[in-house]
Amino acid sequence: MRAMTSFRYIGAKRRAKEHPRFVSGRGRFVADIALPGMKHVALVASPHASARIVSIKIEKALAAPGVLYVLTGEEFCANTDSLAIGVDAPKVTRFALAKDVVRYAGEWVAAVVADSRALAEDAAERIEVEYEPLPHVIDPEAALKADAPLVHPAHGSNLLYHRTFVWGPVEEAFANAEHKIAFRAVWGRSATVPIETFGVAAQWDAGTGILDIWASIQMPKFPDQVARALRFPGNAVRVHHDVDVGGSYGVKRGLKHAVLVGYLTKTLGVPVRFIEDRLENLRGGDMQGPDRFFDMQLAFDTDGAIRAMKIRAVDDVGAYAGRSPFQLGKPVTAICGPYAIGAIEYEPTSVMTNKTPQEAVRGFGQSPTNFAIERAIDRVARHLGMDSIEVRKRNFIRKDQFPYTIPSGSTYDSGDYHAVLDKTLAAIDYGSLVRARDEVRRSGRLAGIGIASCLEPSGGNSAFEVLMNPKNENTTWMDSCLVRVDLSGAITGVINNSSAGQGHESLVSTVLGEILERDPETIRVVRADSLTALPSNSPVGSRMAIMLGGAAAGAAKTIKETLTAIAAHNFECSPEDLEYHDGSVNVKGASSKKFSWDQLVEIAHRKFHKLPPGLEPGLQAKFVWEVPTGGALPTPEGRIQIYPCYAFEAHVVLVEIDPDTGKPMIRRYVCGHDCGVMINPDIVHGMTYGGIAHGIGAALYEKFAYTEDGQLASGTFMDYLIPSAMEVPALAIVDHCTPSPLTTFGQKGSGEAGYLGAPAAIANAVNDALDPLGASIDALPISHLAIWSAIGARKGAAST
């Protein structure tokens, strides 16, 4: 294992390379892209959750000032192809504009193109759509019933995906265990809600035959999918990655937006831009996250050892499929959490309803699953009258058991869960925390301590795709980096994706600096567009520290080898006799016998006569690599290695509740975190702070609520409540480092840190607070009203 001190730049506190640009207001976002003669789009959205479109009258809109064009589904669907459908459900087609029927309130029905967004909005109001309302279904359990209205009648049912995986002797464990519990945990529909909504600008050039796209994206294979839907060859779409993305954490997919705008610019021959307003984003932007309930069953013994777990997860993906059902698939890779549970049954069920389609959200389904597992652990402890910390420690995989293969087939790389939890408890001074809680309780208020210990699978081997759809035989999850050293000796790293605040420029410059022993401040990082880029799977699944970091390191090592080879050739010695130091190469034991960086660069670029035979001139290297442990197909019983690396986090939180109003207040918060070697600790901590705040939102505030008639009831920030600085308490983060044996520097991913455990920890704290009343809440978000109702129900029950 590598000692942290052996690094020069990795792990050092250093200002992120991107900060000066953002702090001084020099970011360049989609809304900053102004193309000459650019037109703007406004949309007409369905007011019904389910209806037949009888007629669309566009004449008045076309006559409105500044209007260029009105597009309806009829024309659009005839000239483009459906967006990709991840699971095997070919009839669940999906287009940006509805044709014949609408399947959710907010679905786009027509697009107006005008000189300005305001004029387009004015004209959109003049479009008259006649609807014939059809029966709809909002509740996922109702949607599974035989007589339910069908969201996609051609598919034959509302069930999109269902399978029962049995990994290990589940029934035997349930038959023999001393105790069993069963309960339902409910994860409310929430998301990441970036300040920047989705936006895309596009320009078709009839001369070159290239469609240029600038978009606020975080989407694997985006250029390819846009090209396919537009029936273009792949090399006719050029996506520019040098656009700053104003927040994403999963939701900035934007395929339907880009295909729509691409079609419009091609048809009209003028540049077109569409930037969602907030309502379009929240209601019709297809960015709502998992909406899921878990029927949990656990079999365990009196000593707290958990023998088996059954999880039935029913996820409501809304009206269309896309990649969202896969959010039930990723958790397979950490289905038993950090616990050595020998037998697991997992029954993922993906259901369609007449709600806004679901999209990827931070963790890709892992945070809801962690919440269900961590509630289960607390319920086991409560059932046995044991301390929940004891139950966790009793079941944790021990550090000497790694690499550890879980029943579903993934192997965890490394970890020391006991150490991190102990460190976290020490940091919060657990003994005094318990006393503080008990003191609050004595004063007549409610207080509870919540703990969650869980995993962040990282590295983005998305093999759940082939697991859930054997027809989708994809096992390649590469990433890449190109490194160039120019004639002046300056280093440039070229990456192949846009960034939504993850700090990829800091990552790559740090890694290149580390390997080449050059100051990262002097290293530039730029982005190739999609026609010049090397293959990438984009920054999803906490993969970039591992994959882009690894690719940059690989390319830098090649540069280093090249420099050494040049020196060896000129010293007429073997590379083994040389050593690389601060960018120059000298003969071992004779530090004055050396070639400097500048000399070597000069030879590479200008002195072919001094270049070793066979070496390519110039100084550049590309490195493309497959995700560690990737490449395998699932076994028949559905065992498969998915993500390579597993970070661990332990949350300890104290929540106080006003018993008269039900208002919860987070009093203390400490999070212990082990993501291996941190390349940039400030970025990791920033991610973790934000992740915890995001988790507080999912736990207590945020919900895309629907009325019975299928209307989104939280379409503004007055009703979709994101925690503000006032709701997020002081957070303390405790670092720990168990390096990963699979990665270049021992790093693991951390883009989902904090979010993966915060909802569980807070829910456990609220339940600990309610425990003396005999009440419990297992549904998120835990609203003030829900707490008050739980308290009231118990008080009522007590007094009768």
Added chain:
Amino acid sequence: MLATHGESAKLLAGGQSLVPMMAMRLVRPGWLVDINEIAVLKFVAVEKDVARTGACTRQCVVERDEALAARVPLLRQALKWVGHIQTRNRGTVGGSLAHADPCAELPLVAQVLGARMLLRSAKGARTLEAEKFFSGPMATSARPDECLEEIHWPAWSWRRTGSAFTEISVRHGDFAMVSAAAQVAIDGDGRCVRAAFGVGGAGGTPLAFPKIAARLVGTRLDDAAVSDAAHAAAAETQPGSDLHASAEYRRHLAGVLAARALREARERARSL
């Protein structure tokens, strides 16, 4: 302008409610009449039994005025719950009252203290009691051609006068689910000589309970009396339900918060 264009003209004060509603296309004025530069609408004057504020006075100015805080402390106490520092820097007192959100803080203060609204139109001026001014959710009895010019806030003269404002919202700075305001005056013995209290968010307009408050006069405002009054008031409310709070929850909160406001006001009065 208002006389000529009637309903299609709207006054623009701080814009903190009007502009978002325009952005959502919920309000579409043909004319916007900016009153931000009209000096006579922007002042604070503290007199013997009354404090007067111009309608277009910024909420932050009212919040920071020491003389006003000394005579009508409830205003400052309420204002700290109104939105955020940023919105109070723009938002005006008159805009908040004219907007008449049933959950808003300043309309509740106006109801509880019995503030009077001076309304002016091209035809002349008239004064309306708060009780008559607020006519329903987001509705007032001001006519489309009238501008709210001044608000007169009664100042109590008892030396031992205490007041308090409290509320509960899901997040800090949100409109309250329920709010409560109270003001009490006590004599040298600690007996109540006058009381006023009310709740917001528990009906179509903020509610004051003068009859129930009158029953507190003569008591020592002990917890039981306060609690009775608060519960009697809560029983009179007819709140609505929404995503965040059911009617039953709101009615319960009305009782809890009214009692808290009354107790806190009493403690302030006792400390004088």
